[in-house]
Amino acid sequence: MPYHITKIELEGFRGFRNRKHLQLEQGLVIVYGPQRSGKSSILNAPVWALIGSEACKGTIGPITVRERIEWQERNIHAEACQVAIHLRGDDGDSLFIQRGPTRNHYVVQRNGAVVKQPPLGALRLTLDGLVSSVFLPQEVVRAVLSVEPSHRRAVFTQLVGLEDLRALEECFSNASETLGKLANQIAHSIQQIDAEIKGQVALQKKRFQEVSGKLRQRGLSDEALCPEGVHSLVSPSVQALMEFCSTYRLEPPKLPEVGAAEELPGFVNEVRTVLSRLEAGCPETQRQKELYGKRHILEGLLAEQQKIRNAREQIHCARQTIAGQHGTEEDLKQAIEEFEQTLREINEQIDRAGKYLRMIQEALLYFETLPEGTAEVECPVCRTARVNVAHLRLHLASEMEKAGLEPLRQRRQQIERLLREKQDALNQLTQLAEQEKKLEAEWKELVNKVSQMYGQPLAPNESLELVLKAMDEATQAELKQLQGLLEARSKAIRKVQEKLEVLGQVVQLHQEKRRLQMLDDIPNLPEYRALLGLQAHAELYIGLLSELKRALKKEIEQAFAVKFEDLKEKLNELYRRLLGRNDFPQIWIDADKWEVRTSAGDRETSLTRVFNVGDMTAVALCLFLASAMRASHDAGFLLLDDPIQCLDEAHELRLAEILAELAKQRQVVVSCSRSSFLQALQTAGTVRRQVIRLAPWDNSSCRLEAETPEA
Known part of the structure; x- marks a missing residue:
């Protein structure tokens, strides 16, 4: 059930700093005034009540419009901003929508009762539907035809009402982009892991070759690490240790049994500990420490x-x-x-x-x-x-x-x-x-x-200095005697250590070989395979999303062709009435190039190649009005903010006739600053009209000059 606006209440919104009530009649409502008198403020007020943002700020859907200063910055009473619109349906139902003092605070009442429904939902409207069939800001007229080629598709699909498919396509694009980033991160991680593995493998191989060369110089090979060769590797070290204990009458230590290469590191550490303990517990060593x-x-x-x-x-x-x-x-x-x-x-x-x-x-x-x-x-x-x-x-x-x-x-x-x-x-x-x-x-x-x-x-006559020197000489002599014994003992210990060093190199070779095996086994680890699988799944999903995007693109093109066929007849009717171009009798939208095209005889061409700015503006108006005429929502009103930019008087007269005829079906609120267009609107057709005149800006607040209802 269509609703038309009966009343607009403004306070602290844009140019209207003081509270103002505007009564709107059904039919054609003309808001007339000079520049900066508040025309756009009145046209923007219902939109701000519906969506909570200034209509001429930033982007609405895919259409980019001229940016303006935030309304809070333009008003000293921004904290008290409040906009309310009163609407009435054809069957007498009333609808009240109020927003303020903040953008996110709104109230919706139907027949005096509060309803938990967003303002747009109360009129069965969407954001795309608002721009394509209800509100036409000043810059959207030329934006429809002057946007970049990459945006034309979004603009035209918005005008024919394919916002759901566009939103789904955008979701697919975002998901594909996210998965692409994830796949790139996974691939980068795998590359880093592979590079690290290659570097470590090269380093371990170099170490392995160095240790192998040392063992070959001693007559040993890699085969010494087999279970049969472990005992032959351990025996020289054990035998040398036992000979040392026997020579110096020490108790032989208890060493662990070694049956596999994995037990060699523990055996080497144990023998080193035993040697340190035997060397520290030697009587000669203790005596040497005492003498020192x-x-x-x-x-x-x-x-x-x-x-x-x-x-x-x-x-x-x-x-x-x-x-x-x-x-x-x-x-x-x-x-x-x-x-x-x-x-x-x-x-x-x-x-x-x-x-x-x-x-x-x-x-x-x-x-x-x-x-x-x-x-x-x-x-x-x-x-x-x-x-x-x-x-x-x-x-x-x-x-x-x-x-x-x-x-x-x-x-x-x-x-x-x-x-x-x-x-x-x-x-x-x-x-x-x-x-x-x-x-x-x-x-x-x-x-x-x-x-x-x-x-x-x-003795009383004995010199203390001589006694001390004699004791020092005796101590040095004893140390000299111990030196020979300790050198022989150290030589025996070095013999055991040499045997142990060979065994330590074998252990190091075994450890390097194990590290190489571990590095070679990394690609077989479950975590690495899971990472590869995740990369494969991401690439698969990216491929599936690409297929879905292609299918959705084809579906959008087919749906656009069907919907445009419903729009085409009305569009060309408005085109012929508004432009009257006999040399180019019809226009259409090419779904392949997503541009408005026309023909002269057998020759087809893009509209931007043959039309001037005024004609292009008129074509954009035709697209918007055709979309508005076929809309199925409950917003029974149109808001056109100064639609005659770049139009001459002939186009103004034709547009006034079209708007007067359209005002018989729904409420049309249009703003203008030209007296010629005001006169054309006042004389066009037989429809109830209302003129709201605004006084010039006085650097304080917008104000009304007169409100004149006409039959």
């Missing part, structure tokens, strides 16, 4: 003895130096007592001189206060009677100079410096005495250590 330890101790004792001797010599030199400068310790003590006594006497003289000076200063201050003519005064210095004041002042001043303190103070400083020198020298002697006591204790401890190593106390 003893030599290390003796060297330490000699160094300590030399250290004590050097310290004693330093103390002796220091004593001689002090004695040469200051004398003996008794001399120092006596000199210190004399200096202290002298210092006390000087301090007493300084005290007496200070008192005498203070008395003279007081007398001088007193006589300074007397008048110049005063006479018959007794002199306090010379006790002369009847002298004048001038004589007193002169006499007192000379006494102050005689009784000066500076010489006494200089003498005291000199005595103090000499006293400190003597005290420092005495302290040095005391410290040297303490150091001598400490060295004496260390010397006694060193003598005790040497006595313990020597085995008896040292």
Whole structure:
């Protein structure tokens, strides 16, 4: 049941920032206004309510249209965006669709009751059906004919309603691409594994040849690894080990039995362990370690003895130096007592001189206060009677100079410096005495250590250095005697090790051969075979998908041919009415090249070769209107956003007649900015018309100028 739009509510959508209600009549609705007045906003509002994205942004189906700025960026009230459309069916049913404030939030009501159905589903519409038979944005008209050849097929199949087959084909293409990537990854992994195997095989073969060459030099071959040859390989090593134990009176070790080549690595490791244990547990070896330890101790004792001797010599030199400068310790003590006594006497003289000076200063201050003519005064210095004041002042001043303190103070400083020198020298002697006591204790401890190593106390006149050197010489002599024994023992051990080395090379050869066998067996592993099988299955599936794609392509071509036959008659009828080209009487779509073609007599050609932009635009309109006339959904309205681009006035008049005739069957909402097309729409046919006039853009919001319903 077709529905037509009765009312559009906009708030915060594109140019309409303030809330606006638009009442739409049934029939032909003309939205007229200058550029940037809001015509496209009104035409886009129902589409945004239905699909939740701006119709002129990005792509809709396979048709690419001009990109615009996101509506959120164009509106300061984007967070309050809300669009609602009211629809009414021919039988009186009502449908309400509202979207906002976000793209994913919508409400659908049928006859006032909320239904859980998407907006497009409520009108039995698909996205392809919306573009091909309901909404015609400005750029889609020319996009139908101007897209790249690779997109023509998608555009034309969309116009005839083959979106399901196209979607299935796209799924097959995606699956084929995914499987192709998987197959390439598997093939790359297999190549890497094969390359790694080849590299490892080459390396193992090189090692195998090196070990085989060494064994051939010793007279052995690969056949020595057979079960019969294992015993002959092990016997020389066992025999050499037993001879070694017998020669040095050691208990023969218990070795594991070897019956197969796989047991050789364990046997070799066990023999090596036994050799290390026997060599470490040998008495000569132990004695050698003890002697080396003893030599290390003796060297330490000699160094300590030399250290004590050097310290004693330093103390002796220091004593001689002090004695040469200051004398003996008794001399120092006596000199210190004399200096202290002298210092006390000087301090007493300084005290007496200070008192005498203070008395003279007081007398001088007193006589300074007397008048110049005063006479018959007794002199306090010379006790002369009847002298004048001038004589007193002169006499007192000379006494102050005689009784000066500076010489006494200089003498005291000199005595103090000499006293400190003597005290420092005495302290040095005391410290040297303490150091001598400490060295004496260390010397006694060193003598005790040497006595313990020597085995008896040292004689009083016996030199410690000579004893230590004698013990060191004895230790070196014993080490020299052991050296011969140890060399013979090492020679015997090397003999066993040589036998064991041959056996180790055989073991290495066996291991290299096993590695080569393992590398050769990798292609036979279940994991590797599974990887090959996965690659084969992927290639098989890719082939099957290719076959399915070819079959589906053929099916699409056949279905297109059938559907286009239903569309062809109506398309050519509209073509003749809108274009009126007698030189090219009909047009059709070639399913092989997926292009619109025409003919002039017996000559066929592509439409883009003979038609100009205006004629191509008219042909695109014919394709859209023919598809809209045969649509079977419940959207009983058409939305045409400025369809007359590149059309002249003659084409405008013919298009107005077609739209007026189409408006008798369904609601047609068309926008335009030309007054000539507005006049043509107003005078074409006998149909109910409504003109919505928009005022020019005032940099704030779109607004209506007038709404004029006409009979």
